[in-house]
Every structure is written in structure tokens, then in C-alpha cells.
Amino acid sequence: MLPELTEGLLDWYDEHKRELPWRGDEISAYHTWISEIMLQQTRVEAVKGYYLRFIATLPEIRDLAAVDDDLLLKLWEGLGYYTRAKNLKKAAQIVMRDYDGALPRDPAALLRLPGIGLYTAGAIASISYGAAVPAVDGNVLRVLARLEGNFDDIALERTKKSAAARLLRVIPQEQPGEFNQALMELGATVCLPNGEPKCAQCPWAGDCAALQQGLTAQLPVKSAKKPRKIETKHLFILRCEDRIALRRRPEKGLLAGLWELPEAFDLPESCVLSTEDAGQAVHIFTHKEWHMRATRAVLSVKLEGFTWVTQEALLCDYALPSAFSYYKEKLFD
Numbered sequence: 001m002l003p004e005l006t007e008g009l010l011d012w013y014d015e016h017k018r019e020l021p022w023r024g025d026e027i028s029a030y031h032t033w034i035s036e037i038m039l040q041q042t043r044v045e046a047v048k049g050y051y052l053r054f055i056a057t058l059p060e061i062r063d064l065a066a067v068d069d070d071l072l073l074k075l076w077e078g079l080g081y082y083t084r085a086k087n088l089k090k091a092a093q094i095v096m097r098d099y100d101g102a103l104p105r106d107p108a109a110l111l112r113l114p115g116i117g118l119y120t121a122g123a124i125a126s127i128s129y130g131a132a133v134p135a136v137d138g139n140v141l142r143v144l145a146r147l148e149g150n151f152d153d154i155a156l157e158r159t160k161k162s163a164a165a166r167l168l169r170v171i172p173q174e175q176p177g178e179f180n181q182a183l184m185e186l187g188a189t190v191c192l193p194n195g196e197p198k199c200a201q202c203p204w205a206g207d208c209a210a211l212q213q214g215l216t217a218q219l220p221v222k223s224a225k226k227p228r229k230i231e232t233k234h235l236f237i238l239r240c241e242d243r244i245a246l247r248r249r250p251e252k253g254l255l256a257g258l259w260e261l262p263e264a265f266d267l268p269e270s271c272v273l274s275t276e277d278a279g280q281a282v283h284i285f286t287h288k289e290w291h292m293r294a295t296r297a298v299l300s301v302k303l304e305g306f307t308w309v310t311q312e313a314l315l316c317d318y319a320l321p322s323a324f325s326y327y328k329e330k331l332f333d
Helices: 002-016 029-039 044-057 061-066 069-076 083-098 107-111 118-129 138-148 157-170 176-189 311-316 322-328
Strands: 229-240 243-248 272-284 288-299 307-309
Touching: 002 176, 029 044, 029 083, 029 118, 044 069, 061 083, 069 083, 107 118, 118 157, 118 176, 138 157, 138 176, 229 322, 272 322, 288 322
Parallel strands: 229 288
Antiparallel strands: 229 243, 243 307, 272 288
């Protein structure tokens, strides 16, 4: 079925594709790479501003390879999944060392770079280098499952590999990047994951098995994730004069190497001028939840073991993860 439908999809994409800052004739493989990594686990609208700031600050791979870690994490602040940013720098350093500063064209070589999986390698190779290889993300899997009436679990790796194999046989040799982007666009804007898909706007509506059989709500099939682990935390907002206390997290584990608010320790009463409750908040990660409460304390002296920063420094230089966003506005009240 897919070969006969390719032309209609490309015509639809040409007319309906969104204008996005990482699309266009002047976009390099570097730009495609950065946008695709940012778009993992993140909404398009949220990525736009981050992408533009990132490219303005680090316009070339060489800039990314040499960037200070704190600046890199500040540019990423609020996007979450910070390992993505760290892998970008690691990969950029390898590209500078082994590939003369240019992302390799070979998908297999791209796969050897930190943080680049099958989907991202396919996206870069097809969009930037014209390689006829598929790029299978969640949007593509959803479109194919509904089009074909396929009940295979899209959370399974074998389902993704099977979809990639089918697409490899039909991807147009002349427009592989446009084809991959069209499939992703169809899933992102028409064949929606939650609520009713916009079938009346779909170029494949007349050939869609799920639509014909009334299965759009049942497809795709995706197995449930394991329940998240709940962790309780007691945080402290420590204020002394015009500065608040931050602490760097360990270099391994969740939010590795990022800044955080101090957690549960014995606060010396002799230096405490006042305390008050700063509220409760919940932050959800992929595999765990933080259930937090915080105490705000004004101190007479700066305790050792913390980094004491001004409001201006926090805004400009220190990356505080979105896990602490509820408390961020309360830091300098």
C-alpha cells in the first residue's frame, strides 16, 4: 500500500508543513542534529526558543565541542533530560577529532556518536545528506499502525525495526528527507496521539484501515510503563543577605552535575534568623516522582559547603533544573 500513497503524502506536506526554525534550504546537518535531540521528549513549541538561543550561542560544531559545561547546561535549563546536552558535547568533540568537524554522512557512523540512535541517525542522514534511510519515531509508528490496522506493540524494539524495514523498501530515493519529515508531520499535526485524530485533514484517510474499521481509538497499541518510584524530599531555601545557597549534584545519576537546592541536613539554630514553610510540589520524571516540601530560612552567616549566588548570577550562569521550578520564583522573595 505504501508505495502508491507516497506521492499524495509529499504533496500534502508541501502544502501543509509548518514553518519551523530548523527547516529550510540553509539548514545544516548540525542544525538538524541539534533540533532532533531537543525534540526528544519535548514539544515543538517549547523547543523553538531553546533552539534559536542554542544556535545563536553555539553556531558551529567547534563551538559546541569547546563550550563550558555550565554554559551548556544553562542553555539547556528547563528542557530536561540533561544527558542529551552532555552527549551533544561529547559527540561534537568526537566529530572535531575524527571527522574534521563535520557530522558523518554514513548512518552507521552517526550511530556510533553518543546520544544518536536509529531515529536521529536516520533523520540527519536523510534530511541533511539525502540518504534513503527511514527515521522512525513515535509519530511515524502511530501513523503506520493506523494506516495498516497493525496491533503490534509500538513500545517493542522489534515493532520499530519492522516498521523501519517496511519503510526502507518504499522511501523515495529522490526525496527521502521530505518523506521522513512528512510522515512525522502527519503524526504530529493530524494523526494525533491523544483525543480524536483529524482524519478529515489526512491525505491517507481513504486508505486508512483504522478509520475504515473504527479503530483509531484502539491503535496504536502501546504497553503500559512500569509505575514510577516515589521519592520524598525536604528542601531548603537558604538566604543570606542578597544570596541563596545552591549545591552541585553528583556527577553520576539523575540530573548529574547540575545545581540544586540543598536537601535535608541539620540547620544550625545559632545562625537562623527566621524560617517559614515554602510549600509542596511534585515533579515527575520518566521513572520516578519527587514529592517535595521546602523550608525557607534566612541566615546570619553563609554556611560552608554551598555556593552562594545572587539573583543575577542565577539568571545568567547557574542552571537550576525544572524539577525546582515551583520554588524558583520564591528564592528571592
